[in-house]
Amino acid sequence: MAVNNTIILGIESSCDDTSAAILAGTKILSNVTATQLIHEKYGGVVPELASRAHQENILPVVERAIEEAGITLKDIQAVAFTQGPGLLGSLVIGTSFAKAFALARNIPLLAVHHMKAHILAHFINDTEKEKPTFPFLCLTVSGGHTQIVLVESHLKMSILGKTIDDAAGEAFDKAAKMLGFYYPGGPLIDKFAQLGNPDKFTFSKPRIQGLDFSFSGLKTSILYSIRDAQKENPNFIEENRNDLCASIQKSIVSILIQKLEQAVQQTGVNQVALAGGVSANSELRKVLNGKKMDDWKVFIPKFEYCTDNAAMIAIAGKFLFDSGDFATQAVSAKARMDW
Ligand code: KG4
Ligand code: ZN
Secondary structure, eight states, rough: OOGGOOOEEEESSSSSEEEEEEEEEEEEEEEEEEEEEGGGGGTTHHHHHHHHHHHHOOOOOHHHOOOOOOHOGGGEEEEEEEEEEEEEHHHHHHHHHHHHHHEEEEEEEEEEHHHHHHHHGGGSSTTTTTTSSSEEEEEEEOOOOOEEEEEEEOOEEEEEEEBBSSOOHHHHHHHHHHTTSSSSOOHHHHOOOOSSSSTOOOOOOOOOSOOOOOOHHHHHHEEEEEEEHHHOTHHHHHHHHHHHHHHHHHHHHHHHHHHHHHHHHHHHEEEEEEESSSGGOHHHHHHHHHHHGGOOEEOOOOOOTTTSSSHHHHHHHHHHHHHHHBOOTOOOOOSSSSO
16 A cells, blocks of 8 residues: 555543544544543542543544444554653553554554644645645643644644643633533633623733743632632622633633734744644634734644544654654653653
């Protein structure tokens, strides 16, 4: 089979989603994800429970991905997996599975960087969507990361700025927790914000030099505003839920967009892409789309490729495969991983 149509099995298990996908060339044939709902009641991902659930889910998820793709085991020519960064106990499950799979099938193993994969999801073949050309800037916003990345090729990327404390997704989730929402609360803030007034409440803005981000001051500001208001009115949250969500969302999005504007000005690169779970946020998508008026070219991934998924791992693996960058059986999962 020609290199261009290489069939790759992608596996993602860095946090609380167990996912498997089949890629043929740059086209996704299947992308199956089992989301672990067990963490909701704990207010965050419990690492021990996550790795146990990955172990239960991984085989059925891979089997379903193969079945939905309409291929057989012997059609798979390489296996790509998330090596890191992420929760070690979770990563180990996907890594061990991929190593065993590659050994048993005698096929190449491709070790993928989770955050680079979020960015490379933009290159999944989808006829409706135009792809960014190099160089472009990518705002990578997830539960664990917030970065502005200069992407010069499928393999060459550099971080221009990053958060010095909480990630944007974490800011959403922590604010949501203050409002009494279950984990992860980011999507719920987005949902209720649609019905609220984003200018009702204002919170303090970070003053961080360069292209780095900070969200801890905002978190404290939200916490104190709610606490003070509750002293006056114990039903403050219930009575102002939608306006609080809209105002919190506006604050987080404006911090992100302001740094992106700075990055565009600094680099002269006006192609801007979004990646990571928070790119599912409707306000962020709307504001970024609005920047097309300022001559930006904007690229927003399809909803299903925003949050953690194995399709992005498979496409990132394809670029490693094409460059001959194979992992050996000595490869191990890494909770922290150099860029
Ligand atoms: O990339 P991702 O799926 O997992 C990580 O690698 O962290 O990102 C998950 C994060 C969570 O913090 C979640 O609350 C946030 O993305 N998120 C959202 C939305 N959808 C997911 N945050 C705000 N609005 C959304 N619609
Ligand atoms: Zn992610």
